[in-house]
């Protein structure tokens with residue numbers, strides 16, 4: 001089976017930086033960090049729109065997972081090549097999260 005794994009990880013500094021920049025929009029980032037923050041921002045914003053409080057300690061954890069899911073849909077919808085492989089060749093795109101604390105990789109239930 002051909003497989004694409006989108007692997008997020010706990011304590012992700014890029015996602016934390018995105019949360020910080022939404023709380024403090026004036027914060028200055030290097031252009032390369034700003035680029036990454038801009039990619040992640042929609043995932044964090046969608047959680048806030050869904051009512052997750054930005055002071056919530058779970059926001060980072062939830063944003064890590066949401067960002068994996070967002071990346072999975074981008075891969076399967078925006079790439080004609082991958083879309084074709086999923087439809088015709090049984091390619092699977094799955095999401096998972098790597099815990100830096102335990103070393104465990106937890107695969108999410110739903111794939112695309």
Ligand SMILES: [Zn+2]
Pocket residue numbers: 009011012013014015
């Ligand atoms: Zn990271």
